[in-house]
Amino acid sequence: MEATGDSDAIAVERTLAGDRDAFRVLVERHSPNVFRLAFRMTGNQHDAEEVVQEAFLRAYQKLSQFAARANFGTWVYRIAANYAIDRMRQRKSEDANREPAPRANDDGIEVDAMSFVPDSAPNPERLAQSEQLAEHMRRAMQELTPAERTAFVMRHWGGSGIEEIAEALKSSSSAAKNTIFRSVQKLRRALEPFVEARGQARSVGTES
Amino acid sequence: MNHPNEEELIAYHGGEPARREAIATHVADCSECQVELARIDAVLSALSSLPVPDPGADYGARVWQKIAPRLPERPPVRWWQFDSSSLAAGWRAWLEPRRLAALGAVAAIAIVAFLAGRVTKQPPPVAVTADASKIRERVLVMAVGEHLGRSEMMLIELGNTEPENSKQKEVNISGERRRAEDLVEENRLYRQTALEQGDTALAGVLDELERVLLDVAHSPGEVTPAQLDEMQQRIAARGILFKVRVVGKELEQRERSAAPATVQNGLGTGERNKI
Numbered sequence A: 001m002e003a004t005g006d007s008d009a010i011a012v013e014r015t016l017a018g019d020r021d022a023f024r025v026l027v028e029r030h031s032p033n034v035f036r037l038a039f040r041m042t043g044n045q046h047d048a049e050e051v052v053q054e055a056f057l058r059a060y061q062k063l064s065q066f067a068a069r070a071n072f073g074t075w076v077y078r079i080a081a082n083y084a085i086d087r088m089r090q091r092k093s094e095d096a097n098r099e100p101a102p103r104a105n106d107d108g109i110e111v112d113a114m115s116f117v118p119d120s121a122p123n124p125e126r127l128a129q130s131e132q133l134a135e136h137m138r139r140a141m142q143e144l145t146p147a148e149r150t151a152f153v154m155r156h157w158g159g160s161g162i163e164e165i166a167e168a169l170k171s172s173s174s175a176a177k178n179t180i181f182r183s184v185q186k187l188r189r190a191l192e193p194f195v196e197a198r199g200q201a202r203s204v205g206t207e208s
Numbered sequence B: 001m002n003h004p005n006e007e008e009l010i011a012y013h014g015g016e017p018a019r020r021e022a023i024a025t026h027v028a029d030c031s032e033c034q035v036e037l038a039r040i041d042a043v044l045s046a047l048s049s050l051p052v053p054d055p056g057a058d059y060g061a062r063v064w065q066k067i068a069p070r071l072p073e074r075p076p077v078r079w080w081q082f083d084s085s086s087l088a089a090g091w092r093a094w095l096e097p098r099r100l101a102a103l104g105a106v107a108a109i110a111i112v113a114f115l116a117g118r119v120t121k122q123p124p125p126v127a128v129t130a131d132a133s134k135i136r137e138r139v140l141v142m143a144v145g146e147h148l149g150r151s152e153m154m155l156i157e158l159g160n161t162e163p164e165n166s167k168q169k170e171v172n173i174s175g176e177r178r179r180a181e182d183l184v185e186e187n188r189l190y191r192q193t194a195l196e197q198g199d200t201a202l203a204g205v206l207d208e209l210e211r212v213l214l215d216v217a218h219s220p221g222e223v224t225p226a227q228l229d230e231m232q233q234r235i236a237a238r239g240i241l242f243k244v245r246v247v248g249k250e251l252e253q254r255e256r257s258a259a260p261a262t263v264q265n266g267l268g269t270g271e272r273n274k275i
Helices: A002-016 A020-042 A045-061 A072-098 A131-143 A146-156 A162-169 A173-191 B006-013 B020-029 B031-048 B059-070 B084-094 B097-119 B125-160 B174-196 B200-217 B225-238 B240-257
Strands: none
Touching: A002 A020, A002 A072, A020 A045, A020 A072, A020 A146, A020 B059, A045 A072, A045 B059, A072 A146, A072 A162, A131 A173, A131 B031, A146 A162, A146 A173, A146 B031, A162 A173, A173 B006, A173 B031, B006 B020, B006 B031, B020 B031, B125 B174, B125 B200, B125 B225, B125 B240, B174 B200, B200 B225, B200 B240, B225 B240
């Protein structure tokens, strides 16, 4: 990690000195990781690829603002998160204009996804790997607001700190914390009926 | 302690340091909270199993291929990193009269922008901002208009160049080439300024013009009639002269209507976007 950080710093300096190929090194090194996070944020490959490209373009344009001691990977990731939020909001408003219909029953009353929850959850061991669960999870992620999804992805897959998330969301730390909480809460409400905790009382997170 | 609430447990699961020890101690002795924590963990673990497509081993290279043509010619430079020799060389290049004119126009825009920034800190901001942006636009419009005129003239002359007789093996276009070199420099500056001003339509036409100018600037000083013909056809195929004329005309109109007394917003951009 240290070696990558060092060579990232060198590549940044060389890019700033006019060597475009040095930036290529950064793009090739960090693209896969930014893609994985962008995919989790946007939920589809096309948007994720667009986010990756835009993130590196913006990183290049802003490179002179990059603090030499910072981590380039984290920095470009934050730029990606920032753009992903805008992209998702834009996509959401486009979709809203196209399809105004939340699912409604015969009485015209909006149907709560929770009403589909079976009385007794199917065997979680089998379901865990199933496409059905994956579909529930994808849908639950899509139901989050762009800010919630970004905060959740940054926290749980990106390992980002609260300050970093707050910066990407352009919000305060306490608002960012709250957004993370809301996202997990919503995901729990949507998915717990399909996912059962394995074994009771596993001592998660009690190691410290 | 009392049971931690849901928010605290979720934060604890996420590694949040606040009240960490107290919560850990409580959870160790509380089966209810252990179950709750296990449920949170089950959902988050399941989500982690959601597959992410593998973009492929060459993904980074593909991203580079996509973005490389869109990167600005030069990377942004930290101002304190100029060394004196490159600064001196830079100034020598900039001190040529035509470049100086272009630089003057851009500097004027920057000064107007700076003043606008200062003035707009005072209320009422709306009218002042409109005026400042109008002046800024006008300076750019005038400078770019002249630049387009010169580019058009060079391209017309190049288009009309032909061998004096059918036996002539080389045609000298070194004059046009030198003019194109100068125009490329100016063009870059105006294109970047237009981009910074958010005028993407103008920046787009300048971008196209730049490719044509580069084509001419990179050509040999003497070309064969066949090469000249090819070059003329390439220029014609891009339809750049037509676009330059349309934009030039529109800039003239903008210049006329951008008189300080008649402040209007978004002048002419709608028309130009149709190109």
